Amino acid sequence: MAKSEAKELFKEFKIQSVSEFFRRNAAMLGYTGKVRSLTTIIHEAVTNALDACEEAGILPYVRVEIEELGKEHYKIIVEDNGPGIPEKFITHVFGKMLAGTKAHRNIQSRGQQGIGISGAVMFAQMTSGKATRVITSTGDDVTLEAWVMIDVDKNEGKVVRKIRHKNREGWRGTRIEMEVKDVRYIRSKQGPYWYLKLTAIANPHAHIELIEPDGKLIVFPRGSEEIPDPPEEMKPHPRGVITDDIFRMAKKTRRNSIKRFLVGEFSRISDQKVDEIVRYMAALRLIKSVEEDKKREQLYERLANGDVKLILKGFGKRGKAVLRETSKIMEKPPEKLTWHEAEEIIEAFKYIKFLAPPTSGLRPIGDENIERGLVNILSPEFVTSLTRPPKVYRGGIPFQVEVGLAFGGNLTGFDILRYANRVPLLFDAGSCVTTSAVKSVEWKRYKVDNLEDAPLVVFVNVISVHVPYTSTGKQSIASESEIYEEIRLALMEAGRRLKRYLSGKHKKLHQVKRRKTLEKYVNEVAQALSILIEKPPEEIRTHFVNLIERRFEEAAQSEGGA
């Protein structure tokens, strides 16, 4: 009976495509709620536009149009001046999930997985039944117009209609038009207007426009003409990899020895470092062979102290033999690397001091640009910002934190603007490390008495090749302790600056008041003195006024500006 049972049960066995999976679980991609779903679509399109411009070294121009076609029914148009998409990649870019230019490279970019824009095309198709219209040109003599749909069962894009136009004006860029239902446009803090506003703050080099459903045009103008450097691919750091990474990389590399593989495909591994790795591998082999527990533990401790050469010596001839063995590993072709050897290499990595990973690939926004962005869009009375030096988390993944503070002026209340690689995070604030770090700071120390009511905006941008998001929706950053600490340190420094400004402001207000009081008495005092010392009151008055002027000028200078 059971046998036929098993056969029976397995008749139902089927393979799902990844599109089908995300169709059933669209919420995991951010398609949950009518407002958020609309924002997610715009986020995906704008993210792609900005990434493409950055990679191609183009100052971005992004235009978003939202047309209302009916109740909870919109056409969304996003146009950019990016590098354009070659014809043969159109179905893959817009119709195939897990396909893209970023996932397999170690670069800092807004998008990563190659799911986003295909997800948007799928959501449009799921709700309106319509294909996404793509108009693109790489700047050559053809502009391509294509209507793309997703074959969900196969996770494949298909062009249902295609027209080639002559590109007379040399236009270059991409325009996509999606028809979507069951979404809603409102000007809330989770809607497209706010999303684009926050995007503009963190991307002052971008010109961003929005046409709202009622026809209103909103322009977030470019605040800087500097093109950010294109992202740079970074080799993994020895401390940021696990055995399986090395093992899989070794199977795929084209280098001809394990040594060349290690030196060529990791950062901070030189020929000398390979010798060190070999010594540590040998020492570890020898230590493991020691039977007496106490002695073994002592040797481990000495190894941790860097006594590797002495330990090898201590094993005499056997030490030399094992060292020869381990150094032979390095000469093998990489595909011959065994799992066990990969484990030994990873174990050796833990004992060896490496330089911190290179951070040349990280692309902060920069202090000036953050301040420009905040001033440009929020018009505060005071602004400051700073970029911390790059750090690593989990031992080997580089990241960097930038913060900004904007205070007073047009601001009316407290807010945290959260970003990851310049992308605004609008949802799941509660579980985000930026929120907990901001809340952990003792703002009272910095003259902000009642945080929740203060006219203060806190800007936090976490950049990394691998931002540790808490879920597929990418709206919240995990609480890695190193990231938490960096945000706190940055905010404390910015807080001190705010305090200086507020102290100065308080003093100035105080002095203006004192000066007014003094001046009020000058006339009376001058009158009285003129009788006593027999000089004309005008002269005495002028003397006093000059005295007061000088006194306050000195005071202002000795304190420095705010």
Added chain:
Amino acid sequence: MAKSEAKELFKEFKIQSVSEFFRRNAAMLGYTGKVRSLTTIIHEAVTNALDACEEAGILPYVRVEIEELGKEHYKIIVEDNGPGIPEKFITHVFGKMLAGTKAHRNIQSRGQQGIGISGAVMFAQMTSGKATRVITSTGDDVTLEAWVMIDVDKNEGKVVRKIRHKNREGWRGTRIEMEVKDVRYIRSKQGPYWYLKLTAIANPHAHIELIEPDGKLIVFPRGSEEIPDPPEEMKPHPRGVITDDIFRMAKKTRRNSIKRFLVGEFSRISDQKVDEIVRYMAALRLIKSVEEDKKREQLYERLANGDVKLILKGFGKRGKAVLRETSKIMEKPPEKLTWHEAEEIIEAFKYIKFLAPPTSGLRPIGDENIERGLVNILSPEFVTSLTRPPKVYRGGIPFQVEVGLAFGGNLTGFDILRYANRVPLLFDAGSCVTTSAVKSVEWKRYKVDNLEDAPLVVFVNVISVHVPYTSTGKQSIASESEIYEEIRLALMEAGRRLKRYLSGKHKKLHQVKRRKTLEKYVNEVAQALSILIEKPPEEIRTHFVNLIERRFEEAAQSEGGA
């Protein structure tokens, strides 16, 4: 320049497999933290075992062994007496993500996506480099032993070694052995011991054993010999589908007309209902053609009131013509259904009254079984439980809520045991609807004064064909208002029962005290009275004792038992 740029950029275009995606994002599958990762592996294996037994109608026997092989290095063995796995499905079951028997069927089951066990195999391989050993037989004369690995780049399983044994003893079941590193066994509330304990409570028909790393055997014995009915496939309810669902189903069906398709593949659609759908489609077409806003709105309102026949009549000949048009749609072959027609059908669904979806496929644990489970495993002093009638959320997705309360006895503090389809949820309690519902109940009303310190365990099981999880990790249920309300209602009823019990207990304690006080005075009073009424004190004493006995018996009877 830009053209070559685009070509240049797209040289990096690559396609990722779904395994590669989840390898990079293992945290999304629950592989995060050393304790949780171990629990996740056991969860996946046990879930598969219980689901398979349930589908095959077998009383499950599940044995979990955790062997410590080294520091943070374990062998995990999970064996069941399920239906076994036919040879040709082994690579798919253990090595291919998004492949399985459940995702495409509308059934209530613990697993769903066909990711879980492949994810466990991948995690084992990623951390230890080892293949997963599978021993399985469907009960025929062969037992198959196979070592399975995942080709992550291709999302394919491969059997690296295979042995066929003679199955002399007619054994049937599946045993898997995985070697895992970077995990840790501890007896915490997020570890395997607690996970299996909670699983045993919600599955009293299962015999579950655990051998801990120190060799200790823990048995959670079967509390019930009843085999739960196998899950039943449920057709979707008209209110639970969107346009895209109907449109896609119509392209795939083998029925020969749209009418037969609707009647055959949805629940609660009869031939008569199809006529009603046709009438509503016609009426909606006619109403949309009315130009005057006010009149149109009035007609919509009348339609919502069910005046569809009168509305059609009101349009006279045109009404009849449009009705003929729409009824012709029903005779078309389903693959000819247009998106627009599918939208019209969905719109009509919103105006039509349907019976609530059938709930015959839902498989609650049942009051008695919950109580058995709670008593069996927790030894409380009081227990109660109840299963609410099935309800629907989002208009068409059936679900059902069961709760249990255990109080006093061996319990030492407050706890919530959360389940979805009998699977314990150990993580992300904060964002789970069960937590918020339990906390929203005013427990003081039910004589639980200080909830956090009360010896009270609250059990909540939410069952559905489609449990709305908040993320891929499936550890937290989204706050659908209907589910929230059902949990609250169930808890309030259970709370009233607890109150009755506690009231009775208080009264009894009070009476025992009073009785003791009375009895203390009986001797003295008897002595005194014996002098006054000149009867022997023994007689008077007996009289009083009888009186007290009778009085308390009456009181107890009139109040009923607790």
